[in-house]
Amino acid sequence: MLQKHANLMTDSQPILSLKSVRKMFGPHAAVDTINIDITEGEFFTIVGPSGSGKTTLIRMLAGMDQPTSGDILLRGTRINDLPANKRPTCMVFQSLALFPHRTVGQNIEFPLKIRGEDPAKRKVRALQLMTLLRLPESYYGKNVMKCSGGERQRVALARALAYDPQILFFDEPLSAIDYKLRKTLEKELKDIHRETNKTFIYITHSLEEAMVMSDRIGVMRDGKLVQVGTPHEIYTAPRSRFVSEFVGDVNVIPVTRAGNGRLRMNDSGRELVPPGKAPEFASGHLVVRPEYLRFLKQTSDADNALEGRLYNEYALGSRIQYQVRVGENVFVVEKLRQQPFSGKLDDKVIIGWDANDGILVSE
Amino acid sequence: MLQKHANLMTDSQPILSLKSVRKMFGPHAAVDTINIDITEGEFFTIVGPSGSGKTTLIRMLAGMDQPTSGDILLRGTRINDLPANKRPTCMVFQSLALFPHRTVGQNIEFPLKIRGEDPAKRKVRALQLMTLLRLPESYYGKNVMKCSGGERQRVALARALAYDPQILFFDEPLSAIDYKLRKTLEKELKDIHRETNKTFIYITHSLEEAMVMSDRIGVMRDGKLVQVGTPHEIYTAPRSRFVSEFVGDVNVIPVTRAGNGRLRMNDSGRELVPPGKAPEFASGHLVVRPEYLRFLKQTSDADNALEGRLYNEYALGSRIQYQVRVGENVFVVEKLRQQPFSGKLDDKVIIGWDANDGILVSE
Amino acid sequence: MSPGFRNALPVMLFLLAGFAAPLIAVTWFSFMPPRTFAFTGTPTLENYETIFQSTSYISFLWSLALAALTVVLLALIAYPVAYGLVRVFGKWSMLATLLFTIPLFVSENIRLYGWVLFLIKNGVMLGTLKTYFGIQAESILFTLPAIVLGMVYVYLPFMLFPMTLGISMVPQDTRDAATDLGASRWQVFREVELPLSLPGIMIGCLLTFVLAVGAIAEAKVLGGQQIIPITHDIEIAFTYSQNWPLGAALSVLLMLVVGALVVLVLRRFDLDVLLGRR
């Protein structure tokens, strides 16, 4: 992987620390004992399905909610009780929360007006930010509700930057935007992160989005942070079935540890060769990503092989996925479009993988 | 590619033919002179950005709108003026349009009730369809608004199937559903198409969705059908810049035909080797997909090579994208995660591609 | 005690004091001896006995019958109009809605006097017929039809607006889907449109019924004392005959009758069931 930010490598004090942060709604823990340290200048993304508590978490970080227990430290200072308007942090909302009765300029200048800066200075700063975010200068006097989706996105970000926060929070700001524009804005956001050098904390339910932008990713489930790591770590070394399935299409095989150190498939009893660095456990799941599965000429061509029938194929742009029925189960094999598989539907096929391409998870 | 349906190969009469179908809204042509033949049993998807006229088109096919001119033929019979309730076709709406005051069973039985079938027979058929769509039998008496998003989807499809239509239309039924469930439902829908052997006509703005499910895809733009073909044809041989960009990330290079048969890049004047089967034209675009671009040791390692600086990298699950700045332009290079590129940000790099991996389009 | 409740408490006490006060006063006075003006007398049922022995039940019946007739007529008139506003008129709906709304800005009494001028012998309508067409017709003024006309006229917007809302809440897609599944226009109406717009219709009927039972001006101005609704009896008790406890007792009975009817209808047509919420 490329080395992204020199300051990620220094072991200076974290800009934001969460110590056993919990939030109870009645008897239910929406956020359950979370510990993270966020490094200055980092792009940190919290990803999880809806209801996993990520919005509650970010609202506590922004000061719109108070944790039931635990501490939130900003550069070592406890800020649990500091209200949102006193925190040097700012949030871009899912709804964007623009002020519909104001112009683009007035929206961007809002935090400066609140701070009592004089109008001339305010305008200079607003135009600066509009240039940074590629908004034409003529938009300064335009009503914000007349802007397109992508433009509003940029106004919201400019307004947050005008506050000059030490940390910027993002609450799924791209989720309502259509696919093509979202892809463009994801890349723009990463560029802005690079240009401003601020700490970004982003939440989303889309791991695809998280992978594209983040330096580190934290995966949330049922209020708990189940894994934290770089996109590469999350993708190649998921620590649970949940994380592996969240990242993309995977083949999950329930297995039990056999006496000879091998794995036994729970349904067919067939024995499999485990990956080299396998954790100790009695039963769990073997995860094999579709791009590591191959079509074989004969069963001896790979460490592990299974026989089945070709059931379906799906085109995915540069890749093609094949579904193979093995007994009751369906396996997914992914090939590049340049090297497609030439079988016919319902043909008998052999699929296999090298032992070290499998990932063993105990859950 | 696999051979999908034997009946696609016979040259029997098309089940649905559109002959110069036009729909005017005032002076504006929402649907502009469309000609297609849909084969019996086909899964045909019309894909286009919002406002491209695809909803207007499908509403005319379903009988909810009349074309201004042109003919719609069902097995050779003109059905322009046949109202929706007399056509042997049925639509699954984007909103699903379930009857909120009815149970799951009553929703599915609605077309049978309208037809005057007796209650006992209706229930047998409804339960059959619920089994086909993996809805538990206990849902029969459940209020349809208490079902989850995926379940409602299945109820809407079951209701449409209860009508026993010759053609099923789908108006972006998956667009409001979150990513993971959508992926599952896409595959389920393809399975149902296979099991029922009905003709499916699907519209969507997501080419990803279209690629996964369809036998053939028609791409719409500004009311016109700009290209029709299999997913493979659309992906590997787009006929215009619009189609190539719609399919995914691409590198588009504006070029002019030089005297020596080569191509000249409009911005830098550098000469490029054109693909073997290049159409005749004076100026246009050379399209190169990111997975066909390679990092080179030296410029002579490929037919075409460009020098630039590594600008950014994005993780995309099984693949990694690199942005390379060449002069004013940014090129995207895609590599598999198993074989990442080991450069550092801002390094000088050489990228290149083989002449035949480029696609020339005149628009 | 939740903070919501703690904050709501003073407002609710203020409401109970401010809004319940007159109702409590009326109820209390209905048990005072007849023709007294103090609230300190010994409670008695005398006023209620007087009412049950009198012919007041005729006024009650007139009020209820007039209100019921008004609601039925309003439902028949307003449904097609509301349907047109939502489905047919397109951009002309705005103008039509405005035409319905503007008269509401004019005091009800003025509009009723307008009807008197319009309907009276030698007034706008009959005068025109007589002068220009030589037709001599009887005026309907000061008869039952005039009262009903006035009530329908005054309460039409209160039926129309909830109905329009109810009909507009039926999604176009749902109607299209029913047609697409083979339903004829009539089947779409019966199976989808009517059940889904029923909440709006019911609210309109309840609202206009309650308003119409409490109406007094229409009967006074257009009915010319031909018909005495119960509200008129109450007014007389409070003013000319200065028998406040009797007026209070009549008021209590009216509230009980209307309240019972409303509860009955609401239980019969459970709104949640209609809206498909369970």
Place this chain on the structure above:
Amino acid sequence: MSPGFRNALPVMLFLLAGFAAPLIAVTWFSFMPPRTFAFTGTPTLENYETIFQSTSYISFLWSLALAALTVVLLALIAYPVAYGLVRVFGKWSMLATLLFTIPLFVSENIRLYGWVLFLIKNGVMLGTLKTYFGIQAESILFTLPAIVLGMVYVYLPFMLFPMTLGISMVPQDTRDAATDLGASRWQVFREVELPLSLPGIMIGCLLTFVLAVGAIAEAKVLGGQQIIPITHDIEIAFTYSQNWPLGAALSVLLMLVVGALVVLVLRRFDLDVLLGRR
């Protein structure tokens, strides 16, 4: 001619006939000679001259002043209540709203008589004070404060509902964002909450003003003829003095004054601008 217009035409004609008829009749009659009952007289401005030479302007001013005072008091009372209903009371809002709604199901006159019984000397309030606490106080009944109390009481829901709607239309996110950008509670209110809820406030004010100008029962029942609003003058002209053309002319003037005010306010506070639509 669009199909929408073709279908809307009969309904609009019916509306013009049904709804404009009384207004046209009133306008026409206002130009008839005084004390006539036929519409065929020679048009004259005599009624308007009579009004301008009389002291009717006092009634006009009373009506406008009473309505203005009512609107101001209502705005001050209703805003905090509406704010509480939307933002503070949580699940108790439903109950509080119900308490506001129930009295609307009781005829207005009955509720006003209830206030008389409550306020009168030896009535519920003063009687209690005297009997149990030995305090002797003057009744406010039949004075200006009683009329204002009655108007505020009767029209509170009509101010409260649009205001509640207006406040509930301000998104929570927008308020959170303002706070997050450094604004204090007061700045959030002034910069975001108030401008965004202004349409609801304006509609409430207009509605209650128009209703209050047309009010007559409050002054009659609670004011005991101490104050004569213009609606009372009109009623007298139509009934006791049997001078219909004069009543019609007064009505026309009232409609003109109210109409002019409404147009003026609507132009001043362009709703589209307030809503940020342009």
